[in-house]
Amino acid sequence: MSFDQIAWLPLCGGLTAVGLVLSFLAFRRRGAASGLRLAAWSLIPVAAYLTGALSTLWKMGTAAVGFVTGLVFSPTVWAGVAVTGLAVVLYLVSGVMLGRGAARQRSGKKAAPESVPEAAGAPAVSAGAPTQPNRPPLPRRRPAAAAAAPADDDLSDIEEILKRRGIS
Template identity: 35%
Template sequence: MLAETICSAVSAAGLGIAAVTAYRKRFLAATRIAAYSLVPIGLVLTGVVQWVSDIAFRPSVWLGFGLLGLAWLLFMTTRAIERRGVGTRKERKAAAKTAQRDAVAPAASAPSLGGGLPAAQPQAKPKQQDDATGEDFSDIEAILKKHGI
């Protein structure tokens, strides 16, 4: 009953403000204010206000909202843990076995950058310097040899 009275008072005040705004020749703003002020009385007449006030003052409803919030929190926590890859040891082992089975070369490790048998080095050609151009490519040749090219 109190909620309905408050909504009616708000609607009446809004319509009064709309009338003053229309008196000042601001018809578009007055129409918008009148539209907003009719919403609370419309909610009262449709019964929405009674339904909301019944929900707001029942402890069982708030307990239900609390349980829904707890369920949501648990879902989000488990999703975050799954994304991090943290799980039980059994789950991690099963995932590793599945990944190893799906691998193309399961015994292969990450590519090594050295430490294996040295590759056969091609015979270095004696340096031939073109005296006609006068350019020295020894530094470039040293870089290429360093990289095995």
């Protein structure tokens, strides 16, 4: 059905009339604010017809429906959706793999070295690591319980007595 085959003035006028009746009922039951708001919404169909915006809205609707039906029924489009899904999965898997590699390096284990060919006597440098001289590893921190000093000298005396007697 095309735009010109529909009698738009009676349709828009009818929608506006029904909306105005409902806005009167809302005015009586819920108050002036609800009635006025519904009356404002009710006037939109006639305003769209009188300004000519209705034909533009019709064209936008038919274009959207044509796009969606072309999207749903086209095997080429579904192939594109599948390739997009594959790209997203590969990206997420690479993020997990990079996260595991960073966790290994933080825990002290060495990740698999990347093989980079040496160029004319230059030392091999991994692709992502900045060039820095070798540094000695940082000393490990003591556990929190051992690092905490006793709060009171009386308690340290009691702890010493208990350790001498074998009670700890």
